[in-house]
Amino acid sequence: MAIAQAMCNSFKKTLLEGKHNFLNSGGSAFKLALYAESSGGKNTSTATLGFGTTAFTTTGEVQTSGSYSTGGGALTRVNPSVATATTTQTAFTDFADLSFTTASITAMGALIYNSATGNHSVCVLDFTSNKTSTSGTFTIQFPTADASNAIIRIA
Amino acid sequence: MFEIGVSTVGNVNVHTSQNGGLTNEQVADLAVEKIVSISDDAPPHIRQQAKQFREHLKKVLYNYLLLARREERASIVHILRSNGQKELAEYIRRL
Numbered sequence: 001m002a003i004a005q006a007m008c009n010s011f012k013k014t015l016l017e018g019k020h021n022f023l024n025s026g027g028s029a030f031k032l033a034l035y036a037e038s039s040g041g042k043n044t045s046t047a048t049l050g051f052g053t054t055a056f057t058t059t060g061e062v063q064t065s066g067s068y069s070t071g072g073g074a075l076t077r078v079n080p081s082v083a084t085a086t087t088t089q090t091a092f093t094d095f096a097d098l099s100f101t102t103a104s105i106t107a108m109g110a111l112i113y114n115s116a117t118g119n120h121s122v123c124v125l126d127f128t129s130n131k132t133s134t135s136g137t138f139t140i141q142f143p144t145a146d147a148s149n150a151i152i153r154i155a
Numbered sequence: 156m157f158e159i160g161v162s163t164v165g166n167v168n169v170h171t172s173q174n175g176g177l178t179n180e181q182v183a184d185l186a187v188e189k190i191v192s193i194s195d196d197a198p199p200h201i202r203q204q205a206k207q208f209r210e211h212l213k214k215v216l217y218n219y220l221l222l223a224r225r226e227e228r229a230s231i232v233h234i235l236r237s238n239g240q241k242e243l244a245e246y247i248r249r250l
Contacts, residue, residue, distance in 0.1 A: 007162045094165075097185065101176065110167075123164045136172035141185055143165040144192050151165040 002037045002060075003109035005126035006051035007152070019117045022093040022152075024079045029116040032098055032140065033072030034062045034107035037130070049111055049124040056111060056119035066103030068138070073098050075112065078145045092150035099139040106132045110140065112151075123152065179224065183217040 014020060021027040033056060035047035047060025056071070064070055076096035083089045095112075110125040131138070143149040168188060170181050177185075191212060193205045228247055235244035 005164055005166075007164045012162065105171075107169075125164070125167055127167075127169050131169040131171050133171035134173040136174060137170075137176045139170040139177060139181075139185065141168040141170065141188060143167065144189060146192075148194070149165050149192060151167070153163040153165065155163070 002046050002048050003035060003124065003126050004050040005109075005124055006053075007123045008053050008121040009051050010054040010120065011122045014114075014117075014120045019120055020114055020122070022077050022080050024077045027077045028114050030075040030077065030095070030122065031056070031072045031113055031115045032075055032095075032125075033111050033113070034068065034100075034105060034138075035060045035109050035111065036062050036106055037108040047109070049109060051124075053111065053121045053124055055121055056113040056115070062105050062107050065105055066101055066135075068100040068103045068105060071115065072110075073100060074115075078150075081145070083147065088155070090147040090153050090155045092145065092147055092153045094145035094150045094152070095142050097139060097141045099137055100133075101137050102135060103138050104134050104136075105138045106130050107138070179217055179220040182220055183213050186216050187213045 011020075019028075022030075035049060037046055037060070047057075049060075058070065061070065061072075062068065067073075075098060078094040078096065080091060080093040082091035107127065108130050109127050112122040112125070114120045114122060125140075142151050147153065168185075170177060170185060172178065172181065187209055191205060191209045193202055193209070197205070228250060232244045232248045235241075235247065
């Protein structure tokens with residue numbers, strides 16, 4: 001599979017290096033870029049994204065359309081959280097929903113990356129099938145920010 | 156030694172539209188997905204109640220979204236008419 005949902009291996013390393021800050025106020029700048037698996041990309045190359053992805057790439061990224069431009073859209077951070085308890089708990093963080101308007105886009109997946117420090121990758125999202133907007137809105141709805149659903153969870 | 160267990164990526168929903176923005180129903184779906192999540196592990200009767208609540212919530216949100224869009228159009232029409240754009244105002248009023 002060319003696009004496989006995963007938390008990037010390099011993210012775990014760069015997280016330990018202190019290169020990411022998910023706080024809503026004063027945190028790092030994160031972006032979401034959309035990718036096509038075959039047709040729909042800005043070039044003939046197919047996007048290959050997964051746990052081995054280390055940084056943002058334009059290979060296979062969808063073409064500029066409407067409010068979508070190269071590099072993707074800026075994400076709004078949701079403060080990291082963890083339940084205070086005597087047992088082991090899951091820490092999590094999330095993002096606000098992101099929409100691209102008046103856009104003609106066909107995308108199979110996305111890459112979330114830190115555009116503030118070296119475009120380091122965070123995670124790959126697999127939409128499992130092509131999603132298409134035609135002169136319309138392309139909305140990515142993030143899951144509920146809790147320990148069971150949030151986009152990034154560390155147990 | 157301390158070890159971090161499992162790191163997980165959640166699932167996103169993608170909603171798209173053709174020749175215009177998202178419909179009221181799609182926006183209602185977006186809102187309901189954020190408000191109500193039903194655990195796969197919940198007992199069947201709890202899941203059934205949660206599903207019924209979600210459907211009811213979606214209908215309420217849908218109707219208020221219709222109202223919100225209509226009221227916003229009314230405000231836009233008023234502003235356009237006040238500025239002499241009667242033809243454009245009428246076009247928007249009929250949307």
